[in-house]
Amino acid sequence: MTDARARTGEVIYVSTLPGLEPALEAEARERGLSFRRAEGGIECEGPAGLHQTANLHLRTASRVLLRLGTFSAPTADALVQGLEALPLADVWDGKVPLRMSVTLHRSVAPGPAVVLESASVAWGQEVAAAGHLDDEDGGPGLTLLVRGDGERWTVSADTSGAPLYQRGYRQEVGRAPLRETLAAGILRLAGYAGDVPLVDPMCGSGTFLVEGAWLSQRRAPGMLRTFAFQSFPSFDSQAWARLRAEAEAGSLAEPRAPMRGFDLNAGALGTARRNARRAGVTLTLERHDLRTLKAPPDAPGLVVANPPYGKRVGEADDLPELYRALGATMNGAFREWRKALIVPEEPKLVASLGLKGARSLNVKNGGLRCLLLLSGA
Numbered sequence: 001m002t003d004a005r006a007r008t009g010e011v012i013y014v015s016t017l018p019g020l021e022p023a024l025e026a027e028a029r030e031r032g033l034s035f036r037r038a039e040g041g042i043e044c045e046g047p048a049g050l051h052q053t054a055n056l057h058l059r060t061a062s063r064v065l066l067r068l069g070t071f072s073a074p075t076a077d078a079l080v081q082g083l084e085a086l087p088l089a090d091v092w093d094g095k096v097p098l099r100m101s102v103t104l105h106r107s108v109a110p111g112p113a114v115v116l117e118s119a120s121v122a123w124g125q126e127v128a129a130a131g132h133l134d135d136e137d138g139g140p141g142l143t144l145l146v147r148g149d150g151e152r153w154t155v156s157a158d159t160s161g162a163p164l165y166q167r168g169y170r171q172e173v174g175r176a177p178l179r180e181t182l183a184a185g186i187l188r189l190a191g192y193a194g195d196v197p198l199v200d201p202m203c204g205s206g207t208f209l210v211e212g213a214w215l216s217q218r219r220a221p222g223m224l225r226t227f228a229f230q231s232f233p234s235f236d237s238q239a240w241a242r243l244r245a246e247a248e249a250g251s252l253a254e255p256r257a258p259m260r261g262f263d264l265n266a267g268a269l270g271t272a273r274r275n276a277r278r279a280g281v282t283l284t285l286e287r288h289d290l291r292t293l294k295a296p297p298d299a300p301g302l303v304v305a306n307p308p309y310g311k312r313v314g315e316a317d318d319l320p321e322l323y324r325a326l327g328a329t330m331n332g333a334f335r336e337w338r339k340a341l342i343v344p345e346e347p348k349l350v351a352s353l354g355l356k357g358a359r360s361l362n363v364k365n366g367g368l369r370c371l372l373l374l375s376g377a
């Protein structure tokens, strides 16, 4: 049995959205985290409280897990012994619900997999039943993630709670909102550092602009929300208060460059304005058709857009024309600007857009295969 904390403090696993792995790694590098690549994210080792830092600061993280232990268990008995030896009391006080999620790698043969899975679930149910649950005050509870790969088992505690794209500012959404983590990842993959103007010609609820403003202000993305780790018995509230105070002190009152959004739909602009207010940022928003949009007079910056994908009834027919118009505005009025467009992976639409000199990266948006088209210096 390896107690994951005994080595140098703690080991965490940080997951991200498909395609955003390089953005997450870049963020981790920037924060000086020591990490190794893992499937769907990174594994980091560092001092106690590392999970707090990761939850508070990593813009492209979907969820942060705290490794409780790894052990080898070829049989159900050995598995239960391994589970019993975990430092569960650090993360669970027995007063909130305990949930278990068991995933088995295909290296575990189907027969033993059933036995092992039911042994770990039965253990979880027994432990959970021994807790003194108070449903009214119990809060959201603890999720334990048990993963078997061959005879190797890894058990982790979810430290995030609600997924990290839920920053807390976007209480209203537009028609097809982008996850905040995806918006932040796209900005990073486009090389946006927050020091040049940002324009979103189809801004909807304003996700790119708020994320761009926070990035530019160096504002930590987790400042407006709470996390599952705050109900762990081992929660160090003083360290957390210090971490938040440092984050506050390290952020700027205003973005370092203008954040401008346009949309044809006046209702979407109202949503963007209210989301921005909740996020504590000021955006310049204007109703405009992208067909006649001119680049603002600022130094060229980044123009970023998430056009409609044609999933709504009647929308698909107009899409090639809309994409042609978007391409014309990008190649024309915004020719001096860097561009980042997230579009569905549909060759005809990409051809209609005709974005000059673009390279493309594979990303997913709400489970849909998309391309992130990047062009410009």
Ligand SMILES: C[S@@+](CC[C@H](N)C(=O)[O-])C[C@H]1O[C@@H](n2cnc3c(N)ncnc32)[C@H](O)[C@@H]1O
Residues within 6 Å of the ligand: 173, 174, 175, 176, 177, 178, 179, 201, 202, 203, 204, 205, 206, 207, 208, 262, 263, 264, 265, 268, 288, 289, 290, 291, 306, 307, 308, 309, 322
């Ligand atoms: C997929 S949504 C953008 C969602 C946005 N990224 C968010 O996070 O909320 C596409 C937006 O394009 C806008 N739009 C459609 N046609 C437009 C046009 N011709 N000019 C400007 N905006 C347009 C729609 O009103 C909609 O808000």
